[in-house]
Amino acid sequence: MKEYLKHDEWSIIEEGFKPEYNRISESVFSIGNGHMGMRANFEEQYSGDSLQGSYLAGVYYPDKTRVGWWKNGYPEYFAKVINAPNWIGINIEIAGESLDLAHCEVLDFRRELNMKEGYLERSFTARLKSGKEVAVNAKRFVSLPAKDIGAIRYAIKPLNFSDSIEFTPYLDGDVHNEDSNYDEQFWDEISREIPTEDEGYLVSKTKKTGFVVCTGMKFSLTQGGRTVQLNPIPSEKKQYVSHTFTVDCKEGEETVLFKFGCNVTSRDYPEAELTDICKKLLNTYAEKGFGVLLHEQSRAWGMKWATSDIIIKGDVAAQQGIRFNIFQLNQTYTGEDERLNIGPKGFTGEKYGGVTYWDTEAYCLPFYLATHEPHVAKQLVVYRYKHLQKAIENAEKLGFKNGAALYPMVTINGEECHNEWEITFEEIHRNGAIAFAIFDYIRYTGDHEYMVEYGLEVLIAISRFWAQRVNFSEAKQQYVMLGVTGPNEYENNINNNWYTSTLACWTMKYTIESLGYVKSKNEDKYDDLIAKVNFNFEEETTKWLDILEKMYLGEDSKKGIFLQQDNFYDKELIPAAELPAEETPIHEHWSWDRILRSCYIKQADVLQGIYLFEDQFDKETIERNFDFYEPLTVHESSLSPCVHSILAASIGRREKAYEMYVRTSRLDLDDYNNDTDDGLHITSMAGTWMSVIKGFGGMRVQNGEAYFEPFVPGNWEALAFKVYFRGHLLSVMATKEKVAISNQSEEPIRLHLFGARHKIEPNGVVEVDAK
Numbered sequence: 203m204k205e206y207l208k209h210d211e212w213s214i215i216e217e218g219f220k221p222e223y224n225r226i227s228e229s230v231f232s233i234g235n236g237h238m239g240m241r242a243n244f245e246e247q248y249s250g251d252s253l254q255g256s257y258l259a260g261v262y263y264p265d266k267t268r269v270g271w272w273k274n275g276y277p278e279y280f281a282k283v284i285n286a287p288n289w290i291g292i293n294i295e296i297a298g299e300s301l302d303l304a305h306c307e308v309l310d311f312r313r314e315l316n317m318k319e320g321y322l323e324r325s326f327t328a329r330l331k332s333g334k335e336v337a338v339n340a341k342r343f344v345s346l347p348a349k350d351i352g353a354i355r356y357a358i359k360p361l362n363f364s365d366s367i368e369f370t371p372y373l374d375g376d377v378h379n380e381d382s383n384y385d386e387q388f389w390d391e392i393s394r395e396i397p398t399e400d401e402g403y404l405v406s407k408t409k410k411t412g413f414v415v416c417t418g419m420k421f422s423l424t425q426g427g428r429t430v431q432l433n434p435i436p437s438e439k440k441q442y443v444s445h446t447f448t449v450d451c452k453e454g455e456e457t458v459l460f461k462f463g464c465n466v467t468s469r470d471y472p473e474a475e476l477t478d479i480c481k482k483l484l485n486t487y488a489e490k491g492f493g494v495l496l497h498e499q500s501r502a503w504g505m506k507w508a509t510s511d512i513i514i515k516g517d518v519a520a521q522q523g524i525r526f527n528i529f530q531l532n533q534t535y536t537g538e539d540e541r542l543n544i545g546p547k548g549f550t551g552e553k554y555g556g557v558t559y560w561d562t563e564a565y566c567l568p569f570y571l572a573t574h575e576p577h578v579a580k581q582l583v584v585y586r587y588k589h590l591q592k593a594i595e596n597a598e599k600l601g602f603k604n605g606a607a608l609y610p611m612v613t614i615n616g617e618e619c620h621n622e623w624e625i626t627f628e629e630i631h632r633n634g635a636i637a638f639a640i641f642d643y644i645r646y647t648g649d650h651e652y653m654v655e656y657g658l659e660v661l662i663a664i665s666r667f668w669a670q671r672v673n674f675s676e677a678k679q680q681y682v683m684l685g686v687t688g689p690n691e692y693e694n695n696i697n698n699n700w701y702t703s704t705l706a707c708w709t710m711k712y713t714i715e716s717l718g719y720v721k722s723k724n725e726d727k728y729d730d731l732i733a734k735v736n737f738n739f740e741e742e743t744t745k746w747l748d749i750l751e752k753m754y755l756g757e758d759s760k761k762g763i764f765l766q767q768d769n770f771y772d773k774e775l776i777p778a779a780e781l782p783a784e785e786t787p788i789h790e791h792w793s794w795d796r797i798l799r800s801c802y803i804k805q806a807d808v809l810q811g812i813y814l815f816e817d818q819f820d821k822e823t824i825e826r827n828f829d830f831y832e833p834l835t836v837h838e839s840s841l842s843p844c845v846h847s848i849l850a851a852s853i854g855r856r857e858k859a860y861e862m863y864v865r866t867s868r869l870d871l872d873d874y875n876n877d878t879d880d881g882l883h884i885t886s887m888a889g890t891w892m893s894v895i896k897g898f899g900g901m902r903v904q905n906g907e908a909y910f911e912p913f914v915p916g917n918w919e920a921l922a923f924k925v926y927f928r929g930h931l932l933s934v935m936a937t938k939e940k941v942a943i944s945n946q947s948e949e950p951i952r953l954h955l956f957g958a959r960h961k962i963e964p965n966g967v968v969e970v971d972a973k
């Protein structure tokens with residue numbers, strides 16, 4: 203754990219240059235706008251330790267799979283959203299000496315990620331070997347309102363000399379991924395162009411996938427607020443264009459280079475027009491100027507915060523932590539493009555390849571449902587609808603038939619990319635999360651039409667999969683599900699994982715209900731769908747009902763505990779608290795063999811199921827299972843504590859809920875797991891958000907109405923949050939004494955607060971005593 207970042211309510215601040223933490227800071231200070239994003243690499247040359255990373259959403263490369271023993275059904279590749287051409291570079295040379303923080307004395311270094319307005323700022327004083335000192339202030343952002351555009355204001359001031367300074371703004375397409383499986387270069391150059399004295403363009407194409415990207419730059423320079431006429435020397439080589447110019451700089455006077463970047467891709471625009479479009483956009487936005495763009499940026503972020511902010515009073519570290527999580531979630535996904543999804547590391551690193559996991563449905567969807575208009579979350583569910591055909595093909599590869607779908611564990615275009623057999627073939631619970639997301643989306647938004655248009659087709663295909671994945675055990679006279687891996691990846695190839703089987707049954711039941719619903723709402727659509735997917739209602743639903751009736755779900759009925767899997771009780775059950783500190787995290791210290799045989803649970807498994815279907819269990823059942831599983835859970839996935847936190851809150855264990863919350867709320871800011879250098883845990887940030895809203899806020903949705911049971915945990919003085927719910931913006935405010943909910947919309951709403959139903963008029967408030 204590292205605690206080198208300053209606590210502040212709205213900003214992330216690093217003071218003092220710590221090259222040994224540079225990769226961590228590069229992740230933490232990342233910026234993004236849903237379309238593109240980048241690590242906090244320096245603009246000027248840096249020869250110290252750094253992970254260069256600039257990413258364009260959806261622009262990926264199919265990196266050839268590396269495995270020891272090939273198994274049928276494995277994917278050929280792992281899709282990676284790759285490091286894209288670098289547009290931020292500005293090299294600086296002072297009297298023949300490069301400004302490189304690895305080779306000079308760095309004083310007054312400060313980095314700030316301003317989350318309120320959405321920009322990154324870095325300032326420092328550098329004392330070069332020659333003794334010359336310069337003060338630099340660099341501010342940059344990628345624009346939220348203009349998704350293709352980024353802007354930099356790079357100011358430099360000589361402190362103890364007057365001399366000429368050489369500037370080289372450049373574009374560099376010769377970039378690679380550190381995690382490339384075969385050290386391949388992923389980009390080919392198509393063309394490069396330096397059409398004017400202040401512009402440059404690179405057109406690059408990804409190998410194999412053929413995405414074409416035009417990256418452009420345009421710059422200007424001012425001194426004393428006045429634009430300086432430059433005489434740049436253009437330079438170009440393969441995958442690189444630059445302009446170099448020298449400017450006389452006076453001691454104590456600031457010279458400011460404005461550099462605008464633009465990335466347009468063939469995903470969004472016709473390939474043949476990319477350069478023209480890039481030029482047009484770049485010139486339009488450069489014309490507006492840095493100040494105006496920053497103002498628009500700040501306004502756009504203001505609108506994001508207006509519906510997604512959480513206020514915590516009395517604990518600045520917690521306030522900063524939750525805002526950081528919300529900020530990163532909003533930087534990663536905006537819901538404007540149905541082809542995009544949420545990579546577990548967003549735009550902040552290479553790990554997990556920027557591609558889609560079950561994390562989206564299980565953890566992220568609730569955030570976007572509650573903080574944005576419904577179309578944003580809808581894009582996430584439609585994304586899976588669009589991949590249905592691929593999920594059917596994926597299941598076919600594994601031997602399933604008749605339109606059964608197995609969604610991939612990891613994907614960018616619907617095809618499976620994951621190649622560890624115990625996960626690829628066995629961690630099939632992801633299929634259930636995708637079915638559950640349909641339910642969750644409709645439950646929250648009330649958009650029942652979604653079921654008619656998209657949902658049912660997906661549900662049928664997933665139910666078909668479950669019906670074929672189980673088998674009837676003669677010995678048990680019940681259906682069983684063999685050879686699975688639950689969310690707890692510290693056990694593989696187990697039988698009858700309670701979570702997976704429960705989810706499978708729920709999906710079949712929900713599909714049968716939904717068939718009835720669609721038929722009653724729109725018989726024509728229903729008939730069309732039945733014909734389209736060749737659904738044999740009688741035969742298939744009879745089978746599903748039989749499975750529902752005879753499914754084996756492991757349970758210790760005496761103790762009232764659901765069994766994670768058949769042999770869980772055979773394990774030596776020693777609480778995780780007794781693990782010697784030097785042996786944790788166990789995945790770093792134990793052999794895999796030892797982990798697999800141990801009772802230690804990587805992440806919520808049975809409890810994940812209880813969390814999803816909470817309303818089906820009474821408080822005592824939740825308590826018993828919580829008390830059994832929580833002590834055995836090591837939470838070595840950052841997706842775990844949030845689920846425990848929510849359940850703890852729901853059974854009144856407020857301290858436990860808070861303890862679990864604290865484990866992830868500042869996971870990346872304090873580098874708890876020693877892995878922030880790889881990138882941020884974006885999907886776990888959504889889990890942290892859920893702990894506040896569903897845990898401390900006690901928010902649930904049932905029968906079209908919202909329920910709240912808020913409390914203020916720990917040493918916090920007050921908690922306030924906003925949620926969108928069915929066209930209403932609700933503002934929930936809680937102190938240790940009072941709880942108030944206001945309806946900031948034009949229609950009245952009926953909602954439940956501590957079990958009592960209230961009608962709140964437009965702009966009205968209901969206030970009650972805290973509990």
Ligand code: BGC
Pocket residue numbers: 546554559560561689691804805839841885
């Ligand atoms: C977790 C998975 C998760 C993946 C990506 C793994 O460590 O066990 O549940 O999908 O990380 O976040």
